[in-house]
Amino acid sequence: xxxxxxxxxxxxxxxxxxxxxxxxxxxxxxxxxxxxxxxxxxxxxxxxxxxxxxxxxxxxxxxxxxxxxxxxxxxxxxxxxxxxxxxxxxxxxxxxxxxxxxxxxxxxxxxxxxxxxxxxxxxxxxxxxxxxxxxxxxxxxxxxxxxxxxxxxxxxxxxxxxxxxxxxxxxxxxxxxxxxxxxxxxxxxxxxxxxxxxxxxxxxxxxxxxxxxxxxxxxxxxxxxxxxxxxxxxxxxxxxxxxxxxxxxxxxxxxxxxxxxxxxxxxxxxxxxxxxxxxxxxxxxxxxxxxxxxxxxxxxxxxxxxxxxxxxxxxxxxxxxxxxxxxxxxxxxxxxxxxxxxxxxxxxxxxxxxxxxxxxxxxxxxxxxxxxxxxxxxxxxxxxxxxxxxxxxxxxxxxxxxxxxxxxxxxxxxxxxxxxxxxxxxxxxxxxxxxxxxxxxxxxxxxxxxxxxxxxxxxxxxxxxxxxx
RNA sequence: GGCGGGGUAGCCAAGUGGUAAGGUCGCGGUCUGCAAAACCGCUAUUCGCGGGUUCGAUUCCCGCCCCCGCCUCCA
Numbered sequence: 001x002x003x004x005x006x007x008x009x010x011x012x013x014x015x016x017x018x019x020x021x022x023x024x025x026x027x028x029x030x031x032x033x034x035x036x037x038x039x040x041x042x043x044x045x046x047x048x049x050x051x052x053x054x055x056x057x058x059x060x061x062x063x064x065x066x067x068x069x070x071x072x073x074x075x076x077x078x079x080x081x082x083x084x085x086x087x088x089x090x091x092x093x094x095x096x097x098x099x100x101x102x103x104x105x106x107x108x109x110x111x112x113x114x115x116x117x118x119x120x121x122x123x124x125x126x127x128x129x130x131x132x133x134x135x136x137x138x139x140x141x142x143x144x145x146x147x148x149x150x151x152x153x154x155x156x157x158x159x160x161x162x163x164x165x166x167x168x169x170x171x172x173x174x175x176x177x178x179x180x181x182x183x184x185x186x187x188x189x190x191x192x193x194x195x196x197x198x199x200x201x202x203x204x205x206x207x208x209x210x211x212x213x214x215x216x217x218x219x220x221x222x223x224x225x226x227x228x229x230x231x232x233x234x235x236x237x238x239x240x241x242x243x244x245x246x247x248x249x250x251x252x253x254x255x256x257x258x259x260x261x262x263x264x265x266x267x268x269x270x271x272x273x274x275x276x277x278x279x280x281x282x283x284x285x286x287x288x289x290x291x292x293x294x295x296x297x298x299x300x301x302x303x304x305x306x307x308x309x310x311x312x313x314x315x316x317x318x319x320x321x322x323x324x325x326x327x328x329x330x331x332x333x334x335x336x337x338x339x340x341x342x343x344x345x346x347x348x349x350x351x352x353x354x355x356x357x358x359x360x361x362x363x364x365x366x367x368x369x370x371x372x373x374x375x376x377x378x379x380x381x382x383x384x385x386x387x388x389x390x391x392x393x394x395x396x397x398x399x400x401x402x403x404x405x406x407x408x409x410x411x412x413x414x415x416x417x418x419x420x421x422x423x424x425x426x427x428x429x430x431x432x433x434x435x436x437x438x439x440x441x442x443x444x445x446x447x448x449x450x451x452x453x454x455x456x457x458x459x460x461x462x463x464x465x466x467x468x469x
Numbered sequence: 470g471g472c473g474g475g476g477u478a479g480c481c482a483a484g485u486g487g488u489a490a491g492g493u494c495g496c497g498g499u500c501u502g503c504a505a506a507a508c509c510g511c512u513a514u515u516c517g518c519g520g521g522u523u524c525g526a527u528u529c530c531c532g533c534c535c536c537c538g539c540c541u542c543c544a
Contacts, residue, residue, distance in 0.1 A: 043544035210542040232544030368491035
């Protein structure tokens with residue numbers, strides 16, 4: 001049985017979807033006003049792990065991730081760049097999908113955009129319904145707001161007492177038109193800053209509030225009730241609270257059955273921010289020579305509900321750990337291909353990896369099992385106790401594990417001609433026992449970024465840094 | 470002030486009412502022409518602090534300290 005921590009109940013709950021084996025999953029996606037940063041990707045990697053593990057357990061996932069392509073920041077960005085909203089967001093969308101691929105994050109089934117007519121129609125429909133039910137009203141500023149006092153459950157997800165909310169600088173002081181400071185915008189009336197961005201509605205020209213898009217897309221694509229809804233902890237309030245209010249206000253049904261939230265990524269123990277200079281996009285990290293899978297490992301290896309401190313020391317640890325896995329696989333493949341009977345007393349795979357993940361995605365525990373398995377099988381291979389059959393069983397086990405982790409090295413790339421030449425020269429020097437020349441060539445290869453290792457089958461040359469996944 | 474997450478070896482980190490997984494780093498060894506990788510061994514008498522419950526607590530209870538996040542459109 002899979003157990004997940006539900007933010008709503010603040011408890012671990014047994015996971016049982018509404019319509020097994022189908023699972024509907026909604027994950028809050030990026031606002032495409034800039035390049036996504038590694039903190040964003042931590043959340044997406046967590047969601048990817050969740051999806052992959054559920055699939056490994058036989059569930060069929062229908063996952064939706066929204067793309068917010070209209071909001072204050074996208075509008076401002078387009079205005080400053082003097083391009084249309086769509087032209088402004090398009091490159092960021094494209095970059096986002098490229099980054100997903102670099103990190104081996106599975107594609108969602110749908111990526112609805114907030115500006116797509118289909119969803120705008122649905123948003124307007126929902127807002128109308130909310131007004132009809134007295135859960136929303138149009139204020140003097142022409143914007144439409146959700147009336148939180150009429151929705152008894154408001155605040156339950158975040159466990160917030162609305163009376164005790166402390167106003168911060170983020171509350172705009174000019175929002176006096178609202179009945180209650182906590183009322184949030186469903187439809188924002190057009191103003192000059194919006195330029196040519198706007199859609200007609202029963203309440204005049206304007207654009208959707210941020211929260212309503214998710215309610216509209218989720219209910220359109222996944223139905224009135226969805227199994228899992230994920231996001232970063234910062235989305236709990238107000239975003240997800242608002243989604244509940246809007247969706248349940250319209251449908252009258254329980255909107256989400258399991259709320260899962262991922263803790264923040266810290267950099268050097270502090271929140272990532274541009275002013276502190278600790279703000280990284282994925283490209284910033286890959287530009288330093290780290291591959292996508294190395295970043296994936298670094299962001300994956302800590303439990304999703306614990307804050308993860310990103311450091312380059314951590315990147316080095318990740319690189320080493322992956323190398324260990326790579327070497328092990330190579331060895332296992334050799335053993336499995338050798339045809340040697342062996343003594344056949346080596347260790348045999350178990351389901352511990354999966355059952356550990358069942359416990360609220362305990363990835364650290366699961367990785368511990370992977371590395372223990374690596375040590376045991378390596379030891380067995382050293383002792384010649386793992387036969388072809390045993391090695392094949394472990395490779396099969398790895399296939400299943402890797403379906404969830406997605407950390408296997410891609411096929412080794414062909415050596416560039418000049419590297420090939422150096423390697424051949426070194427091979428010849430070695431045959432002649434010319435160690436001085438051999439070492440010199442090894443240093444040369446190292447200097448060019450290639451790792452040289454001599455094995456009983458001759459030298460092995462690998463590129464360990466700076467390549468794509 | 471309210472609501473959360475967390476304090477376990479140099480660093481990252483799992484975990485249980487019965488005496489500390491795993492990764493990384495460092496040191497020693499096997500292997501190697503030398504390396505590298507792999508493997509073996511060593512590295513927390515101890516799990517923020519102080520009480521309590523218990524035969525026994527890192528794990529349960531109480532109090533305290535510290536760090537981080539959220540508190541109205543940041544994953």
